[in-house]
Amino acid sequence: MEHSYSDGILTVKLLKRIDSNNASDVDKELFAAIGECGAKSVILDAADTEYISSAGLRVILKLKKTVEDSKIINASPEVYDIFSMTGFIDIIDMKKAFREISVEGCEIIGKGGHGTVYRLNGDTILKMYAETEPLAEIEREIEYARNAFVAGVPTAIPFDVVKCGSCYGSVFELLNADTLGNVLAKNPDKYDEYSKKYIELVNTLHTTEADTSRLSNIKGLYNQWADEMAELLTADEIGILHEIINSVPDRNTFVHGDIHPKNVMVQGGELVFIDMADITYGHPVFDYMGMALTHVIAGGRAPQRAVQIMGIDYETGVRLWNDLVKARFGSLGEEGLKKMNGLLTAFGMMKFTVASAVNKSNPQQLKETLIGISRQTFFPNAENLIGAVKF
Numbered sequence: 035m036e037h038s039y040s041d042g043i044l045t046v047k048l049l050k051r052i053d054s055n056n057a058s059d060v061d062k063e064l065f066a067a068i069g070e071c072g073a074k075s076v077i078l079d080a081a082d083t084e085y086i087s088s089a090g091l092r093v094i095l096k097l098k099k100t101v102e103d104s105k106i107i108n109a110s111p112e113v114y115d116i117f118s119m120t121g122f123i124d125i126i127d128m129k130k131a132f133r134e135i136s137v138e139g140c141e142i143i144g145k146g147g148h149g150t151v152y153r154l155n156g157d158t159i160l161k162m163y164a165e166t167e168p169l170a171e172i173e174r175e176i177e178y179a180r181n182a183f184v185a186g187v188p189t190a191i192p193f194d195v196v197k198c199g200s201c202y203g204s205v206f207e208l209l210n211a212d213t214l215g216n217v218l219a220k221n222p223d224k225y226d227e228y229s230k231k232y233i234e235l236v237n238t239l240h241t242t243e244a245d246t247s248r249l250s251n252i253k254g255l256y257n258q259w260a261d262e263m264a265e266l267l268t269a270d271e272i273g274i275l276h277e278i279i280n281s282v283p284d285r286n287t288f289v290h291g292d293i294h295p296k297n298v299m300v301q302g303g304e305l306v307f308i309d310m311a312d313i314t315y316g317h318p319v320f321d322y323m324g325m326a327l328t329h330v331i332a333g334g335r336a337p338q339r340a341v342q343i344m345g346i347d348y349e350t351g352v353r354l355w356n357d358l359v360k361a362r363f364g365s366l367g368e369e370g371l372k373k374m375n376g377l378l379t380a381f382g383m384m385k386f387t388v389a390s391a392v393n394k395s396n397p398q399q400l401k402e403t404l405i406g407i408s409r410q411t412f413f414p415n416a417e418n419l420i421g422a423v424k425f
């Protein structure tokens with residue numbers, strides 16, 4: 035059997051069939067290789083494997099007892115079934131091979147910052163990512179979306195990660211729908227109906243409890259991003275960011291991370307979220323700061339940005355924002371609302387600051403220009419945000 039060793043991990047390519055005819059040879063070869071390199075982990079690559087009999091399974095059992103950190107990758111559906119039916123799935127960690135699919139002849143229905151969206155058939159879409167997109171991040175979007183879906187957040191069913199030539203993609207339920215951005219742009223007369231539904235959708239998300247063991251805490255992520263800005267910010271500025279972030283109350287409800295009308299679809303009059311790559315848990319202020327940025331701040335600097343980001347014009351974005359804040363904080367009265375609006379917009383500038391620097395596609399010079407804007411508009415009053423979130 036082909037095998038290779040590096041960093042304490044022995045990777046072994048399993049044969050097409052492992053049964054009573056060859057199991058003892060497989061056993062000998064496998065344990066000889068382990069003895070030779072003293073592997074701490076073993077990966078069995080089952081890409082070519084079509085069948086494993088009980089004799090083969092006994093070799094796997096012995097391996098697991100000898101090298102605890104062992105796993106199988108690239109299992110075909112047939113091999114996966116054998117492990118599943120025999121209960122071996124609970125004994126050894128097993129990863130299925132990615133389905134391979136082709137998008138030849140498939141209609142492109144959307145293009146986003148991360149990839150191209152194809153209609154695969156009447157029921158599913160494929161979000162295909164660039165070759166450079168790390169597989170772990172693609173798998174994470176599906177996992178996060180599944181987490182939110184089973185918790186009751188309205189979103190498309192996340193299916194699986196698939197291989198498409200040299201790229202990977204994720205398969206989701208096809209929503210026979212248009213984005214809220216397009217619906218609002220085409221039907222301004224329906225603003226009242228859809229803004230109300232948008233506000234309800236956002237509130238549903240922010241009152242749905244997340245499985246915190248399987249998602250990141252948004253405060254942890256912001257702290258990490260603040261630390262990644264050492265080249266652009268002074269130690270004092272980074273310190274202020276940490277103080278603001280750590281003073282936000284903890285919550286265990288969902289945070290979408292990128293709420294705007296282009297990441298919401300209208301299906302049969304119901305609104306559902308898409309683009310679940312940045313799902314975390316924590317205080318809703320982290321979504322409000324993102325919405326302040328997309329709905330108000332970005333278009334305020336350049337109105338055409340509003341259309342690019344949200345699919346609606348700047349005025350409609352601001353109107354949506356004001357209605358969102360009013361629905362959520364209306365009990366504060368007119369003065370209180372104004373203050374809250376100011377506070378959330380200042381938080382929006384914190385997101386602007388962090389996102390400008392953390393966005394990998396921004397060239398260094400652009401990052402510096404954007405941080406220059408933050409130094410004029412955000413940092414002078416940033417200390418006021420420490421401990422300011424009281425809702």
Ligand SMILES: Nc1ncnc2c1ncn2[C@@H]1O[C@H](COP(=O)(O)OP(=O)(O)OP(=O)(O)O)[C@@H](O)[C@H]1O
Nearest residue numbers: 144145146147148149151190206207208209308309
């Ligand atoms: N489940 C779905 N059903 C139908 N269309 C979809 C679905 N998911 C995405 N789309 C279409 O594809 C577009 C891009 O999707 P999505 O927002 O998930 O991608 P993205 O690359 O993360 O975009 P960005 O990061 O720029 O917001 C959407 O605006 C929508 O038109």
Ligand SMILES: [Mg+2]
Nearest residue numbers: 146296297309
């Ligand atoms: Mg999107």
